[in-house]
Amino acid sequence: MSKLPLEGIRVVDLCVVFAGPFATWLLASMGAEVIRVDSIHHHPDQGRAFALWPTPEMLEGLGGTPLPNRKPGERPWNRHAIFNRIGWNKLSCCIDLARPQGKEVFKKLVGVSDIFIENNSAGVMERLELGYEVLTKVNPGLICMNMPSYGRTGPYKSYVGWGDNAEALAGHSWLRGYPDENHPLHNTPVFHMDSSGGVLAAFAAIMALRYRRRTGRGQWIDFAQIESVFPQLAEAFMDYTWNGRNQRTIGNRHPSAVQGCYRCRGQNRWVNITISSDEEWHGLCSAVGNAPWTNEERFSDTLSRYRSHDELDRLIEEWTSQHDNFEVFYIMQKYGVPAGPVEDQRDTHMDPNLNARGFFEVITQADVGTYRYPGFLWKMSETPCSYRLPPCRLGEHNDYVFKEVIGLSNAEIAQLEEEKIIGGERYLWA
Amino acid sequence: MIEGAFSDVRILDLTWHISGPYCTKMFADFGADVVKVEKPGAGDPARRMGPFLNDEPHPEKSAPFCHLNTNKRGITLNLKSATGKRVFKELVREVDILVESFSPGVMERLGLDYQTLKPINPKLVMTSISNFGQTGPYRDFKLSELILNGLGHEMYECGLTDRHPLKMGGNVTQYQSGLVAALATMGALWARDEQGLGQYVDVSLQETQAGDIDRKTINLLSWAYSGDVTYPRLDPTTTVRSIMPGGIFPCQDGFLLSMPILPHWPRFLDLMKQPELEKYHYPEDIVNADFKGEVDVIWYPWCTERNKRQAMEECQAVKFFGTAIQTPKDAVEDPHFNERGVWVQIEHPVAGKQIYPGAPIRMGEAPWQIRMPAPTLGQHNIEVYCDQLGYTRADVVRLRETGVI
Numbered sequence: 096m097s098k099l100p101l102e103g104i105r106v107v108d109l110c111v112v113f114a115g116p117f118a119t120w121l122l123a124s125m126g127a128e129v130i131r132v133d134s135i136h137h138h139p140d141q142g143r144a145f146a147l148w149p150t151p152e153m154l155e156g157l158g159g160t161p162l163p164n165r166k167p168g169e170r171p172w173n174r175h176a177i178f179n180r181i182g183w184n185k186l187s188c189c190i191d192l193a194r195p196q197g198k199e200v201f202k203k204l205v206g207v208s209d210i211f212i213e214n215n216s217a218g219v220m221e222r223l224e225l226g227y228e229v230l231t232k233v234n235p236g237l238i239c240m241n242m243p244s245y246g247r248t249g250p251y252k253s254y255v256g257w258g259d260n261a262e263a264l265a266g267h268s269w270l271r272g273y274p275d276e277n278h279p280l281h282n283t284p285v286f287h288m289d290s291s292g293g294v295l296a297a298f299a300a301i302m303a304l305r306y307r308r309r310t311g312r313g314q315w316i317d318f319a320q321i322e323s324v325f326p327q328l329a330e331a332f333m334d335y336t337w338n339g340r341n342q343r344t345i346g347n348r349h350p351s352a353v354q355g356c357y358r359c360r361g362q363n364r365w366v367n368i369t370i371s372s373d374e375e376w377h378g379l380c381s382a383v384g385n386a387p388w389t390n391e392e393r394f395s396d397t398l399s400r401y402r403s404h405d406e407l408d409r410l411i412e413e414w415t416s417q418h419d420n421f422e423v424f425y426i427m428q429k430y431g432v433p434a435g436p437v438e439d440q441r442d443t444h445m446d447p448n449l450n451a452r453g454f455f456e457v458i459t460q461a462d463v464g465t466y467r468y469p470g471f472l473w474k475m476s477e478t479p480c481s482y483r484l485p486p487c488r489l490g491e492h493n494d495y496v497f498k499e500v501i502g503l504s505n506a507e508i509a510q511l512e513e514e515k516i517i518g519g520e521r522y523l524w525a
Numbered sequence: 526m527i528e529g530a531f532s533d534v535r536i537l538d539l540t541w542h543i544s545g546p547y548c549t550k551m552f553a554d555f556g557a558d559v560v561k562v563e564k565p566g567a568g569d570p571a572r573r574m575g576p577f578l579n580d581e582p583h584p585e586k587s588a589p590f591c592h593l594n595t596n597k598r599g600i601t602l603n604l605k606s607a608t609g610k611r612v613f614k615e616l617v618r619e620v621d622i623l624v625e626s627f628s629p630g631v632m633e634r635l636g637l638d639y640q641t642l643k644p645i646n647p648k649l650v651m652t653s654i655s656n657f658g659q660t661g662p663y664r665d666f667k668l669s670e671l672i673l674n675g676l677g678h679e680m681y682e683c684g685l686t687d688r689h690p691l692k693m694g695g696n697v698t699q700y701q702s703g704l705v706a707a708l709a710t711m712g713a714l715w716a717r718d719e720q721g722l723g724q725y726v727d728v729s730l731q732e733t734q735a736g737d738i739d740r741k742t743i744n745l746l747s748w749a750y751s752g753d754v755t756y757p758r759l760d761p762t763t764t765v766r767s768i769m770p771g772g773i774f775p776c777q778d779g780f781l782l783s784m785p786i787l788p789h790w791p792r793f794l795d796l797m798k799q800p801e802l803e804k805y806h807y808p809e810d811i812v813n814a815d816f817k818g819e820v821d822v823i824w825y826p827w828c829t830e831r832n833k834r835q836a837m838e839e840c841q842a843v844k845f846f847g848t849a850i851q852t853p854k855d856a857v858e859d860p861h862f863n864e865r866g867v868w869v870q871i872e873h874p875v876a877g878k879q880i881y882p883g884a885p886i887r888m889g890e891a892p893w894q895i896r897m898p899a900p901t902l903g904q905h906n907i908e909v910y911c912d913q914l915g916y917t918r919a920d921v922v923r924l925r926e927t928g929v930i
Contacts, residue, residue: 100716117738125712160753161743176746181738246887251861254841256784258739260848263782266856270694273684279780279850280691281773282758283683287697289739291885294704299886301711302555305718306530306891314889325867325882326592327547327700331853333588334576336868336880341854347671347692350575354671356680356689363681363757365690369669428666435672437690439757440748443678443735448663454732466749472736473709474658477724478716 097477099126104304105208105500107132108185113258114320115214115242116181117293122210122300123184124471124480130208130496131182132201133489135189135518163463173462173488182486183458183468188496189489190517192223197516201225202233203501210238210300214292214320217243217252227315236313238303242296244288246319258286265324270331272344279344291327292320353400356437357412359420365437366420368411368427373397378430383414460485490519529556530891534714535620538562538597539604541569543696544730545626545654546593547703548710552622553596554884554893560616560909561594561900565601565930568902569594578876584902585875591899592881595871599900600909601930604635608929615914617642617649621717622710626654629664639725648723650713654706658729668730673698677734677741686758698734705733768805768817769793770824773850776833780850783840787811795843799823873898906930 104127108119123129149158149167159165161176168174190204191197202225205211211230213220220226220241227239244261245251251264259281262268267287272280296318303314325332331342347356352371359366370376373396380389388394388410393403400407415423420436427434436442444467449455452474459465463486471480497503497517511517527533534557538549546561546569553559563569571593572584579586603609614637617623623642625632632638632653639651657663674680674692684691692698706728713726736742744755769785785793790807802823805816828836833849840847849855856862857880869883876898884893910916910924924930 097716097720097722100712100719113738113743121708125715157753157755160751160755161747163750165751165753174750176750177743180742180746245861246865249861249864251841254848255844256846256848260782260784260846263848263850264856264859266851266853267694267697268782268850269852271683271691273688273691278775279773280684281782282685283691284740285679285683285693286739287693287701290737291697291701291704293738294701294708295886298551298704298708298711299888301708301715302530303888303890305715306527308718309527309530309533310890312890316887316889318886319865322862322865322867322887323885324697325856325862326885327697328695328853329592329882330574330576330589330695332857332868332882333592333879335853335857337578337588337876338576338580340576341852343852344694347689349669349671352669354669356671356675356692358689365675365681367669367672367675367692369671371669428663431667433667433669433672435666435668435675437675437680438678439681439754440678440744441754443676443745444748446735448657448661448731449735451661452658452729452732454735463750466746468749469736469742469745472705472733473729474727475709475713475716475724476726477722478713478720 099481100478101125101127101301104128104210105130106210106212107205107208109211109213109215111215113289114292114296115212116178117289118242118296118300119212120181120184121294121297126478127210129185130204130492130500131185131187131487132192132204133187133189134191135490135515163466168462170462170488173460173486179460179463179486180468183482184484185487186484186492186496187487187490188493188517189519191515192225194516196511196514198223198225200497200501200503200511200517202230204496205230205237206234207500208234208237209304210240212240212242212296212300214242216255217241217245217247231313231315234313236307236311238300238307238313238316240296240300240316240318242292242318242320244320246322247317258288259283261288261321262286265321265328266331267324267328270328270342270344272346274344274346274348287327288320288324291323292318295323348404351397351401353404353407355408355411357408357415359415359423360418364420366415366423367435367437368423369433370400371397375432376400378432379427382426382430382432386414456482458482458485460488462488493517493519527891529894531555531557534558534622536560536622536624537616537620539623539625539627540654541626542571543589543593543699544703544706545624546571547700548652548654548706549597549624550593550595551704551707554895556891556894559597560620560905561597561599562602563599563902565603565903565928568601572902578879583875585873591873591876591879594899595881596896597900598897598905598909599903600906601903603929604637606927606929608924608927610636612910612914612929613637614642614645618646620646621648621650622714623649623651624654624706624710625652629653629655629659643723646723648717648721650710650717650723650726652706652710652713652726652728654702654728654730656729657731659727663731670696670699673702673730673734676731677737678744679739679741681757682740682755684758690758699730701737702730702733767811768813768820769811770820774825774828776828776831776836779833779852781828781833781836781840782848782850784846789845792843792845796840796845797823797827869895871895871898874901903930
């Protein structure tokens with residue numbers, strides 16, 4: 096009977112927001128025991144709940160969206176989608192890292208773990224006196240990964256900002272946006288660094304485990320998340336370094352294929368279509384019922400089509416506006432034309448392919464109830480990922496972590512609890 | 526002293542274009558022996574991708590191909606021929622991992638699917654990367670970078686309210702999917718090392734995006750929790766949250782991105798050094814839109830009097846969230862990225878010495894390393910077929926003449 100790949104591996108998780116918790120969730124999905132160290136004394140982190148006690152004003156508009164039924168409930172920090180999305184399959188304990196005894200408990204936990212991952216700003220761990228030099232001394236075999244935005248060396252090591260600030264510095268912002276606007280667009284809540292950083296961190300953690308198994312050596316990984324972006328935009332950077340050309344955005348266009356995002360029937364419904372060959376073009380012609388314009392000379396070969404891109408866009412959109420976007424998607428694919436809807440959340444939840452493949456997981460958590468969660472990103476035949484634990488509640492696994500993992504005695508635990516260095520679900524305003 | 530975390534790993538790579546090759550590049554760049562199998566004649570279609578060196582289309586001068594295939598040995602092999610299949614099975618016998626990215630069904634029709642290969646190499650890890658997965662109603666559907674952006678709902682939120690949604694830059698989604706495939710393969714490799722078992726890994730590009738973090742899965746769960754569809758493409762200029770500048774502002778030579786939150790008001794005062802702003806107090810005045818004009822009248826000239834780098838440095842000195850919007854040229858010349866070693870020079874027999882993006886992550890041990898440039902088409906045929914598999918030179922000539930390699 097096979098076990099999960101990372102069964103027996105223990106990860107200490109001090110991550111916040113997106114990239115870090117995603118990395119540790121990916122490791123947990125492959126069976127690692129991921130122990131989050133939450134705090135009971137401060138705003139736990141920007142993941143559990145952006146506001147511990149959201150006010151009615153904060154819940155107005157879309158503020159209430161990430162909460163079940165838009166209500167904070169009695170324990171909002173256990174109910175927030177931003178955390179819960181990556182909180183399942185993990186454990187939670189609470190330690191006050193600001194005080195010496197808390198630091199000692201933390202070090203004991205790190206001492207019996209394989210991997211430590213955190214993605215706070217550079218300097219946070221050092222100010223807590225729990226930087227990599229300290230932790231790798233406590234546990235020389237530790238794989239210690241810090242994931243700041245810009246790294247712990249270099250002119251930007253102390254730079255502050257959000258994901259979009261990093262995207263701007265990396266050059267990505269300049270390469271996305273409407274080409275006919277005379278300034279870059281800033282209207283996107285999505286930052287590629289989170290997607291690539293989280294996955295790469297998990298990959299690197301297992302790679303380091305492998306290296307340790309071969310050599311007995313742990314290591315410190317200074318993963319500047321922004322650096323994961325450059326190899327993924329290589330075309331633009333290399334056009335500069337190889338050819339001296341400083342690219343800017345071409346929006347949704349492609350260097351050689353004809354493609355676009357076309358409006359469909361209804362409110363805010365769109366479809367993406369890409370045509371890169373004569374074959375695909377003939378498919379499109381059939382799909383639109385061989386309308387007269389499909390026979391025009393200027394659309395009859397790939398180069399001519401590219402030169403008539405604007406006019407072709409207009410004609411295609413005239414057609415798609417009469418149709419539902421999923422209808423266009425299916426008709427196009429039937430005729431061998433690459434096409435796909437611009438999905439909203441409801442579309443993705445209802446997606447026939449995702450559902451046929453069992454992508455969504457139904458999970459019940461005591462403070463939330465039962466809901467449908469996005470699931471795993473791949474399928475393994477012998478060691479498939481599986482749901483094991485609901486999104487961990489604050490301090491839910493204190494007993495297990497302090498008694499069984501760290502091995503504190505009942506007396507030690509009592510003393511630490513009394514001084515509120517470790518503890519359960521009490522929230523103290525700092 | 527081992528060279529690279531994967532110096533004991535052998536991979537047979539049938540992938541092409543972007544996602545698959547980026548997956549195998551992750552292993553190659555950290556030491557694995559990756560043998561890239563290309564179709565005789567044209568090779569990997571990515572050899573046709575620009576930009577080309579000096580805009581001269583040439584199969585050995587494609588910048589993205591050269592970048593995606595560093596550290597791989599390259600052979601040609603016609604999998605449709607009977608000899609080709611036989612030779613392929615000999616290769617499979619000797620490797621730890623096989624990665625392929627053909628449309629679902631192709632490997633089966635070639636008689637080289639996992640069920641056929643497993644008896645040849647029971648501990649084989651085989652990863653298949655496909656658009657929508659090996660099973661499901663969309664199994665035979667086609668994709669592009671733009672289409673992939675639209676799946677999993679994030680594209681819905683990018684762009685202006687009254688215009689069409691926008692994809693991200695370049696081909697980032699395909700690259701990142703390749704990273705996910707690498708992680709899945711890594712997990713299977715670890716399971717194989719620990720438990721001695723091979724297995725089949727099914728990676729669907731759609732699922733790598735639908736399961737991705739950032740707003741995708743968070744908003745998917747939010748919708749499940751509350752039924753709200755998060756606003757597509759809110760117009761930021763109509764939602765004034767603070768009198769501090771939020772968004773993009775012109776400087777002498779480009780643009781600055783400024784993203785403060787309310788408690789940053791004292792930092793903003795430090796930055797502007799304008800006493801007349803000090804009459805506004807946090808928090809009550811800061812959210813009063815009536816006062817925005819007075820701040821803007823100071824802020825806009827402040828930006829246009831500076832170039833973007835200078836504006837950024839002053840912002841960062843007081844911990845105000847401002848960064849320059851850099852162009853590719855800026856990023857390549859950027860002092861921080863250069864100090865961190867983000868750009869590296871690689872020498873290629875045809876493309877020459879050029880600058881490429883370097884390590885995506887700084888490992889403490891066994892770092893990212895370039896051992897070889899991307900292979901020219903069939904560059905390692907002799908090495909692999911003769912030295913490794915034991916064919917004679919005469920055999921290899923026969924294989925070429927009969928279209929097998």
